[in-house]
Amino acid sequence: MPPPPTPVAPNPAAVIHAALLKCSPSGLPPRLSFNSLLAAAASSSHPRLRSLVLPALALAHRCGPLDSYALCSALRNASAADAGPLHALAARSGWLGSVFVSCALAASYGASGQFSDARRLFDESPVRNGVFGNAVLAGYVGAGKWMAALEFARRFLEFGLPADGYTMTAVARACGETAKADLGGEVHGHAIRRVRGVESDVFLIGALVDMYAKCGLVGRAEQVFRLALWANAGGDDVVLWTAMLNAYGRHGKFKEVIQTYDQMVAFGVWPDELAILAVLSACQHAGEVAKGLKYFESMRADYGLVPTPEHYGCVVNMLCRAGEVAKAWEIATREGCGCDIGVSTWGALLSACRNCGNVEYGRMAAQRAIELEPGNVGIYVELSNLYASAGLWEEINELREVMKERGFEKHVGSTWVEQNS
Secondary structure, three states, rough: OOOOOOOOOOOOOHHHHHHHHOHHHHHOOOOHHHHHHHHHHEEEEEEOHOHHHHHHHHHHHHHOOOOOOHHHHHHOOHHHHHHHHHHHHHHHHOOOOHHHHHHHHHHHHHHHOOOHHHHHHHHHHOOOOOOHHHHHHHHHOOOOOOHHHHHHHHOOHHHHOOOOOHHHHHHHHHHHOOHHHHHHHHHHHHHEEEEEEOOOOOHHHHHHHHHHHHHHHHHHHHHHHHHHHHOOOOOOHHHHHHHHHHHHHHHOOHHHHHHHHHHHHHHHOOOHHHHHHHHHHHHHOOOHHHHHHHHHHHHHHOOOOOHHHHHHHHHHHHHHHHHHHHHHHHOOOOOOOHHHHHHHHHHHHHHHHHHHHOHHHHHHHHHHHHHHOOOHHHHHHHHHHHHHHOOOOHHHHHHHHHHHHHOOOOOOOOOOOOOOO
C-alpha cells in the first residue's frame, strides 16, 4: 500500500482571509497579502478575529521567516496575555534587534500595565531611539508610576535619546500628579527652548496647563493658555480649551468655567463630551440651572453628542440642589439613560425629595438605588428619614421589618472620651 500522504499545513493567510470573510467582510484590505490580512485581523473589533493573530503568526513562522511588519501589526493591538508570546516569537525569528519591533513590543507591554517588562526590554535592547524611550515612559505614566517616569526621563540624555513633545507631555503630567511645580517650570522652559512648534502642540500645552493647575498655580495655567490662544490665532482645538476648563473647575472658579466655555463656542470650537461635562459640573456647583439645562440639551441638538451617565448624573444633581425633583426625575428616567445612573445620583435625588417632602419621587428613587445596591443600608435610612418627615409611621415600621429580615442594622453613633489626657 502506498504511504499515506503527508498532511499539508494550512496557509495562515488563507485562515485569516476566511475568518475575515465570515466575520467582517467590510474589513478586508484592498491587497490580500499576509501582512495586510494580519493587520486587519489585529485591529478588528471581533474577539475571534483578534484571537487568530497569534496562532497565524506562529504558523507563518513555521512556514517561513517572518518580517518586522507582521510582528508590529500584531503587537499594535495585542492584549496583555499575547505580549509575552509575541515577545518570544520575535526572539525566535531574530527580530528583537529591530528597533521597530522593540518599540512596538514596549508599547504593547506598557499599554497592558507591564511597565517593568517594557523597561527590561529597553535595558536589554542593543538599539534604542526616542520613540522606544517614549514607549517605556508611556508605560510608567499609564500605570501611574509618576516618580519612576520622572527618574527614567532624567536619564534620556545619558541614553542619548532626544526629548521631544511626547516626552515633555509625559513629564509635565508626572510633575502635575506629584505637585512638583519647580520641576514643572523647568520642563516648561526646556520645551520652549528645545521642542519645535511647542505653541501649536495642544497636548503639551494642555499638559502644562493641567500641571500648573494641579500645583495650585491657576494664574500661571491661565497665562500659558492665553499665550497659546494668541500664538494659534484663537485656538481651534478643544483639548486645549478643556484643559483650561478643568483647571478653573479644580480651583472652584465656576463662573470662569462658564465664561471660558461660552468664549470657546463663540470662537467656533465645537465642544466634546469632556468639555460639556466640565461646564455642567460648574453649573451644578454655581447653581446656574437654566444655563446647565441649555448646555445639556445642546449636546444632541447642536453637536450630535450622546450624553453619558456622567452627564445625566451631573444634571440630576444640579436639579436636586435647586429642589426641582420632578425635572430631575424626568431627566434621570429618559430613554437612553436608564440604569446607567449610579447609586450616588439616585441617593442625591432621594435626599432632595426628603428636603422638599416629595414622598412619591423619593420612594421611586430609593427603589432604583436599592435595585443597584441591595445591601446599601444608607438608602434605607434615608428613605426612613423621608417617611419620618412626612409622618408616615406605618411605612417606617414596614421598612424596619424589611431591614431586619435582610439583616441590616444601623450602627449607633458613639463618642470616645479619654480622661486625664
